Amino acid sequence: MSCSESWSANRQTIMLADVDKAGCLIPAVMSSTERDSILLETAKRNLKEMIYFGVTEFMKESVLLLEHRFDVQFDSPLLQPQMKDLSIADLLYKVWNNSTLYKEISSINYLDMQLYEYGLKLFNQRLQQIHINIDFQKIDKEVYSLTF
Numbered sequence: 001m002s003c004s005e006s007w008s009a010n011r012q013t014i015m016l017a018d019v020d021k022a023g024c025l026i027p028a029v030m031s032s033t034e035r036d037s038i039l040l041e042t043a044k045r046n047l048k049e050m051i052y053f054g055v056t057e058f059m060k061e062s063v064l065l066l067e068h069r070f071d072v073q074f075d076s077p078l079l080q081p082q083m084k085d086l087s088i089a090d091l092l093y094k095v096w097n098n099s100t101l102y103k104e105i106s107s108i109n110y111l112d113m114q115l116y117e118y119g120l121k122l123f124n125q126r127l128q129q130i131h132i133n134i135d136f137q138k139i140d141k142e143v144y145s146l147t148f
Contacts, residue, residue, distance in 0.1 A: 010111040016043035040111050044118050055123050061132055065123075068130045 007014070007025075014025070017039040023029025030038075047053065052069045054062025067073055106113055127134060 009108045010039070011109075013039050013043045013111040013115045016046045016115070018042040018046070036111055040114055043111075043115050047115070047119055048122060053119070053123070055120065058123070058134060061123075061127055061134060064132060065126055065130065 019025055019039070021042055022035045022038040025035070027035075029035075052066055054066065056062075063074065124134060
């Protein structure tokens, strides 16, 4: 986190963006404000143009959307992953419980944070099109249960 120009910062945005339109991330080509705006806007556009994407926190709904988009039916339901089953659970627990660290990571990854919020809204719109409603204010507490 000590490097100001790191390819790991805002990685999701960079991976979805049209980096050629952002000067291939070369700092001398344009201002960071202009570059960040282009990265975020092209990432949002590319996400919107994807026929499908899912959200880990909403695995059941993601599967329903996948089945609808591709006209398939899975024989058995996919299970919602539990955070305690993930190898990064300890790290996430430390980050979530350290507001200074969370704020620092969020500020470094501010484009990813905005892209995630946009993605959730887009995901919700797509779910509503197939008559599935989610209260995004009530994320399943079991997903984030860090009881070991």
